Amino acid sequence: MSDNAKTGLSYKARRRWSLVLLLIGLPVYIVAVVTVVNWLDRPPIWLELLVYVGLGILWALPFKFVFKGVGKEDPEQNSD
Numbered sequence: 001m002s003d004n005a006k007t008g009l010s011y012k013a014r015r016r017w018s019l020v021l022l023l024i025g026l027p028v029y030i031v032a033v034v035t036v037v038n039w040l041d042r043p044p045i046w047l048e049l050l051v052y053v054g055l056g057i058l059w060a061l062p063f064k065f066v067f068k069g070v071g072k073e074d075p076e077q078n079s080d
Contacts (some may be wrong), residue, residue, distance in 0.1 A: 009065075009066070010076070011069070011074045014066050015064075018067050018070045019069075021063055021066065025059075026059070035054050
């Protein structure tokens with residue numbers, strides 16, 4: 001079973017969605033995380049760094065299927 005059959009999105013659609021997520025979704029997520037962390041009492045710097053690193057990884061997990069294989073050549077394109 002190919003990746004396309006699993007996700008239902010074509011290569012071009014996954015590429016477009018990955019750009020939307022990186023150019024719009026990620027900055028919005030960063031602003032939201034910084035805002036929420038600023039509402040809390042300032043934790044020690046090591047804990048704050050750990051929170052940012054953890055949340056920085058966590059945001060991409062739901063979108064793993066969108067990013068998978070986007071950096072490779074289009075599998076549907078003919079190699080003429």
